[in-house]
Amino acid sequence: EIVLTQSPGTLSLSPGERATLSCRASQSVSSSYLAWYQQQKPGQAPRLLIYGASSRATGIPDRFSGSGSGTDFTLTISRLEPEDFAVYYCQQYGSSPYTFGQGTKLEIK
C-alpha cells in the first residue's frame, strides 16, 4: 500500500499570498496518477482540482497548479482568494488501494 504524507498539517496564510502544499508518497506513484481535492467543509463533497499530477480539472482557476512525479508532488495556489481556505487532500490512483493523504488545512492568518 502506498502511504501518502501531506505537509504541513496546517498552513496559515493571508489572502493574496502564495500557498505550497506537499504530498510525499512511500513509493513511486504509477504514471503520475496523483490527484488533488479541495474540501470546503467536512461532509461536503470534495472538488477535483488536479489530476495526473499537473492537469487542471474543468473550471478550476489557473491560480491552482500541480507538479511533481515519482514520490514528490506539490500543489501551488499562486494568489490565495478567500474561498481557497479549506482542506486539501492528495490521492494516488495508480495502484490499489487508492490511498489519500491525511490532508492539509489551509487557514486564514
Next chain:
Amino acid sequence: EVQLVESGGGLVKPGGSLRLSCAASGFSFSNAWMSWVRQAPGKGLEWVGRIKSKTDGGTTDYAAPVKGRFTISRDDSKNTLYLQMNSLKTEDTAVYYCMSSGYWGQGSLVTVSS
C-alpha cells in the same frame, strides 16, 4: 451534467447490514470505474473500494479495513452502483461517497451504534 446520488444510509446496530446505492447519470456509466470513499466524523477521506467496468473485467478491490465485509457491485442496466456492508462496526460510521473520474455524490451518512 454528471450526477451521482447516494441513498440507503441510516442507523444500524453493530453487526448489522446495510446497502447503499448510487444512481448515476450524465456520463457513460457502463464504461466507468466507480469507487466508494468514506469520511468518518472529524476525519479525513478514506478510500473504501473500486469496481472496474465490465469491459475491463468488472473486478473489485477493497481497503484492508473493509475487505471481507463490504461488497461493491454494479447494475449497468440501471446505471447504479451498490455497496453492501455486512458485519458493521462502530468505526464504519461515516459519510459514504460514490465517485468516478473526479465527480462525487453528495454522500450518505451511515451511523453504526447500539
